[in-house]
Amino acid sequence: MNSRSKSVVAVILAAGKGVRMKSSLPKVLHPLLGKPMVSYVIQACRQGGIERVLVVVGFRSDLVRETLGPECEYVEQTEQLGTGHALMMAQERLKDFHGDILVLAGDTPFLTASILNKLIRHHQEEKAAATMMTAIIDPPPAYGRIVRDASGRVLRIVEERDASREEKKITEVNTSHYCFQAGEILPLLSSLKRDNDQGEYYLTDVIQLLVQKGSLVEALNADDPHVLIGVNSRGELNRACRILQNNIINRLSSGGVTIVDASSVMIEPDVKIGKDTMIYPFTFLSGETVIGQECVIGPQVKLLNAKISDHCRIEFSVIENRKIEAGAVIGPFASLSGEK
Numbered sequence: 001m002n003s004r005s006k007s008v009v010a011v012i013l014a015a016g017k018g019v020r021m022k023s024s025l026p027k028v029l030h031p032l033l034g035k036p037m038v039s040y041v042i043q044a045c046r047q048g049g050i051e052r053v054l055v056v057v058g059f060r061s062d063l064v065r066e067t068l069g070p071e072c073e074y075v076e077q078t079e080q081l082g083t084g085h086a087l088m089m090a091q092e093r094l095k096d097f098h099g100d101i102l103v104l105a106g107d108t109p110f111l112t113a114s115i116l117n118k119l120i121r122h123h124q125e126e127k128a129a130a131t132m133m134t135a136i137i138d139p140p141p142a143y144g145r146i147v148r149d150a151s152g153r154v155l156r157i158v159e160e161r162d163a164s165r166e167e168k169k170i171t172e173v174n175t176s177h178y179c180f181q182a183g184e185i186l187p188l189l190s191s192l193k194r195d196n197d198q199g200e201y202y203l204t205d206v207i208q209l210l211v212q213k214g215s216l217v218e219a220l221n222a223d224d225p226h227v228l229i230g231v232n233s234r235g236e237l238n239r240a241c242r243i244l245q246n247n248i249i250n251r252l253s254s255g256g257v258t259i260v261d262a263s264s265v266m267i268e269p270d271v272k273i274g275k276d277t278m279i280y281p282f283t284f285l286s287g288e289t290v291i292g293q294e295c296v297i298g299p300q301v302k303l304l305n306a307k308i309s310d311h312c313r314i315e316f317s318v319i320e321n322r323k324i325e326a327g328a329v330i331g332p333f334a335s336l337s338g339e340k
Contacts, residue, residue, distance in 0.1 A: 004124060006099040008120055009050070009054065010104060011075075011090050011104070012041055012042065012045075012105075013086050013106055015056050015059060016080055017059040020233040021234060022234070025063075026063065026064055027107055027232075028064065029063065030231075032237065032244065033241060033248075033266070033269055034269075036068070037240075038107070040109035040111065041108060041109065042072065054074070054093060056077050056087075056090060057074050057077065058077040075090045082198070083103075083201070083202060084203040084205065086203070087189060087203055103203065104178075105176040105177065108176075108177070108230050108231070110227040110229075110240070110243070110244075112227065115177075123218065126216065128181075128218040129185075130181070130210055130215070130217045132157075132218075134172050134174060135173055135221065135225030135228055136172055136221060136225060137171060138171040140168075140171050141229070143160065143176075144157040144174035144204050145163055145174070146172040146173065153211075156211065157208075159204065174204060178203070184215055188206050246262075252267070256275030258276075261280075265281065265282070265283045266283075267279075270288050271285045271286070271288075274294070276294045277291055277294060277295040277296070278296050278298075282300045283299065286302070286303065287305040288305050289307075290306075290307050292308055292312070293311075295308055298314075300315070301314050301317055303319050304320040308324045309323075309325055312327065313330070314330045314334075318335045319335075320337040324336075
């Protein structure tokens, strides 16, 4: 259990279309190893002990609600007028909340509970009005830059398209993960202006407003900046998939699973595999599949929500929503399905 001085609610920004994805599907619903991208952010919140999660929806909001289900609260942002506007839409739901508000990007699937807890802990220990995660990346991506004074104190965030030539050289960038005191941030939202290149209400502008009123603003630098980088295109989605798949394979290998030719298999995050099991090439393990110990799976096997007991051998076959008893030999060319 996390020891916190204040309660915490998470607001996940998930209203955008994601123009660079070139898709009719909302960006946050693009599948990443069988799960919508935003579900990884929600999972990090849940694992971090955050019980209340608000998802700001806009583009195809009905589909987002249907996909994610009732585990979250939803806030409608009919017009997408920027990140500040998104939090404005959640303001009514938060008017009686007096703790800390996490504001998170819905397109950062490598966010973890440990990162969130580190952010919250630093924010509460320092009694900051706002704490933001930053990353040092050289050359910097097209993210907002952290502008500091000569003593290193945060002054403001400037979006790249509004930044001067010198500001664009700054290598400390905003990752769009924040922790705010509710009593500090919510009253300032009405002061946001749209006098910028995109004509939007930037949430980043509240940093300067807080500094101007003398409130403490903290910046917490990420140990590994890449875990906080967002997914904005199909190419970035492909790279995220490869990274996540490598992480899964490394975890399984460390647990005693042999994976022959890891580049040819796909294993989704919720799959569990017992030690001394071998996975052969062109095998796809999906959903909540569980495989026991000392099994041989593959080549060319597809398992979806399958429960495979110990000492089984399966090759050139498809099994969906079925339990297979210990010691079974299945295939080649078997197709078994049952009730989920």
